[in-house]
Amino acid sequence: MQTTNPFEIILSRLDDLQLAINSISAKATKENAKAADPERLLDLTEAAQIVRKPVGTVRHYIHHRGLPATKIGKSYLIKLSELLSWVDEFNKKDETESTPFNRMLENRKRYRKS
Numbered sequence: 001m002q003t004t005n006p007f008e009i010i011l012s013r014l015d016d017l018q019l020a021i022n023s024i025s026a027k028a029t030k031e032n033a034k035a036a037d038p039e040r041l042l043d044l045t046e047a048a049q050i051v052r053k054p055v056g057t058v059r060h061y062i063h064h065r066g067l068p069a070t071k072i073g074k075s076y077l078i079k080l081s082e083l084l085s086w087v088d089e090f091n092k093k094d095e096t097e098s099t100p101f102n103r104m105l106e107n108r109k110r111y112r113k114s
Contacts (some may be wrong), residue, residue: 038081047078051087065090 048055061067062076066088069076 038079038084040080041077042080042083044076044078045098049084050080 004053010069042050042056044058048058050060051058053061057077058067062069062078068082
């Protein structure tokens with residue numbers, strides 16, 4: 001009767017776990033390399049995930065706020081680099097606009113009774 005060393009079993013299981021972790025991390029780096037391509041074309045769902053808005057909002061941005069997109073059939077494709085630059089421009093416009101408090105003061109001056 002031969003007994004197995006429990007530490008050998010634990011070490012073999014740890015080796016199996018390490019191999020699984022290595023394969024998962026290799027897949028993740030391949031996906032990150034794919035996402036880092038600035039010329040990559042995104043559909044509306046991918047663009048919505050990047051902007052963290054609903055798909056309908058991204059479609060509204062295309063129609064009313066000048067988000068650059070190419071219509072192919074019934075769907076839109078957006079370049080990753082153009083999306084990121086549009087988001088930066090959009091954020092800069094929001095920063096340069098006056099604050100709500102300043103707008104309130106301007107309206108107060110405009111509509112005050114003489």
